[in-house]
Amino acid sequence: MPKGESSREKVRWQIQEFLLKGPATFTKIVEVCDAARATVSKYLDDLIEEENVIWKPQRKRGKSTYELSNKMKSEIEKKLLKDDLYDLTDSFNVKWLRILRNLLNNMKKKGTDPYTFFQSNCLTFVGGIPRTFHKSMDGMKNALSFEKNLYVQAIKKGLSKEKFYADVLKRISKLDGIERLLEYQRLMGVSDD
Structure with a gap:
């Protein structure tokens, strides 16, 4: 999560990142968040209302679980990948960053998807x-x-x-x-x- 974000955004991010691993109970979600139980409950309700998280009611002798919506799974995965790429490229010197930028810019100008480009070339x-x-x-x-x-x-x-x-x-x-x-x-x- 980027620095300087509010505690609200931090808790929402922690919930979504944790749920990316799979469905979880409320208790498990509270364990991973840096916030009080009531705060986690409030933000979880907000995420459900926004249709970013899906609540699965309790089944026979089971517990209620929460999971990310498919749309949100894609968004969270994309954000995590961007963060990983940022961390990886952070160690590149300026020359390699320019090479990478120019290569991606050329592909973008030609309307070529990088994956397709590398697969075919x-x-x-x-x-x-x-x-x-x-x-x-x-x-x-x-x-x-x-x-x-x-x-x-x-x-x-x-x-x-x-x-x-x-x-x-x-x-x-x-x-x-x-x-x-x-x-x-x-x-x-x-x-x-």
Whole structure:
């Protein structure tokens, strides 16, 4: 949850994040929230009224449970993923952030979904993205095209897709960091100019 939000938003977020794991009883919800029982009850009622949480009445000898609506599940998952991405990219230097931003901007301008782009344009990224990818989209397309050509040649020689990638992974698995990236570039025929 972002800093500076009110205790109301904090408790609502705690309830929704906890319910993302699955249905829960009121007692369990109160245990995870940093608020009094009455406060949790009030905000839970608000979430039910807004149709973000669904209340399931008590069944035979069971307890009443609460669960997130499907719409809210998607929103909470998306927010958590955004937070994770923010945390991951926080460790990137400015150069890598620009590369990532430019790549995503180019896909957005062309109306291409990133998932579809990567599924259709590459078989895998082994050991990292080659440095030449940041120079231009053409550089990226050329590198991916070369990787596909290597794969096609391997198939013609009778190697399976799994064997091809096992060979590539075997060659670079013992290397770390920049050495792995350089070896990947060498294996894929990508120059650093």
